[in-house]
Amino acid sequence: MENASSLQESATKEFYAAVEARRSIYSISKEQVVSDERIQEVVSFAVKHTPSSFNSQSARVVVxxxxxxxxxxxxxxxxxxxxxxxxxxxxxxxxxxxxxxGYGTVLFFEDQEVVAGLQQQFPSYADNFPVWANQSNGMLQYVIWTSLELEGFGASLQHYNPLIDDKVKAEWDIPSSWKLLAQMPFGKPTAPPGDKTFKPLDERMKVYK
Known part of the structure; x- marks a missing residue:
C-alpha cells in the first residue's frame, strides 16, 4: 500500500505534467472525445473552485x-x-x-455589476477590482484549458471581443453586465503543437534568501 508521501509525489508529478502538456492547439476536429455531460462537469468544477478577489466570483462562462x-x-x-x-x-x-x-467553444465573461458593487463597497480599492477580476478570469481560463487537455481535447485562446460582443449577447441572451473577455475553441487534436522555445529563467526569475 502506498504511503502518503508517495501518493503526494505522484499527485505532484501529475500536476506538473498537466502544466507542461497544456499548449495552444489550432488543428482540431469535431470528433467526440468525452460526453457533453463530462465537459459540463469539467467546466463547472473550474468555475466553482478557481479563486477570485474578495471571493467575488464575478467570472461567467458560456459553453x-x-x-x-x-x-x-x-x-x-x-x-x-x-x-x-x-x-x-x-x-x-x-x-x-x-x-x-472543433467540437465546442468556451466563452469567458466578467460580470461588471459585481465588479462595480465591490468598487462601491470598498472605494479605497476601486481601481484594483477590474485588474483583480481580469487576473481571476485568467486563472479560470487556464484551469479550464488545462482540464480540457487532460480530457483529451486541444484548445487555444482567442480574443475577437469587443468586435463580436453585441451579436453574441443578442444571439444567446447574455446579460448586458457580462463583459466578453475571451473565446476558447476546443476539439480533438488532429496535429501536434509546434516546438516551443523558452527564454532563460535567470532573466525572468529572481530568488533572494
Missing amino acids: LLGEKHSKLWSITTETLKAIVPEDQFASTEDKMKSFSA
Whole structure:
C-alpha cells in the first residue's frame, strides 16, 4: 500500500505534467472525445473552485457545443468580413474555419455589476477590482484549458471581443453586465503543437534568501 508521501509525489508529478502538456492547439476536429455531460462537469468544477478577489466570483462562462459552436464562428466570420480588406480575408476565413472545425467553444465573461458593487463597497480599492477580476478570469481560463487537455481535447485562446460582443449577447441572451473577455475553441487534436522555445529563467526569475 502506498504511503502518503508517495501518493503526494505522484499527485505532484501529475500536476506538473498537466502544466507542461497544456499548449495552444489550432488543428482540431469535431470528433467526440468525452460526453457533453463530462465537459459540463469539467467546466463547472473550474468555475466553482478557481479563486477570485474578495471571493467575488464575478467570472461567467458560456459553453457552446454543436450548432451553437458553429454559429459563434459564423458570427465572427461575418463580423470580420465587414472590416478586413478583401485581399487579406482568405487567411482570416481559413482561421475561422479551423476554429469552427472543433467540437465546442468556451466563452469567458466578467460580470461588471459585481465588479462595480465591490468598487462601491470598498472605494479605497476601486481601481484594483477590474485588474483583480481580469487576473481571476485568467486563472479560470487556464484551469479550464488545462482540464480540457487532460480530457483529451486541444484548445487555444482567442480574443475577437469587443468586435463580436453585441451579436453574441443578442444571439444567446447574455446579460448586458457580462463583459466578453475571451473565446476558447476546443476539439480533438488532429496535429501536434509546434516546438516551443523558452527564454532563460535567470532573466525572468529572481530568488533572494
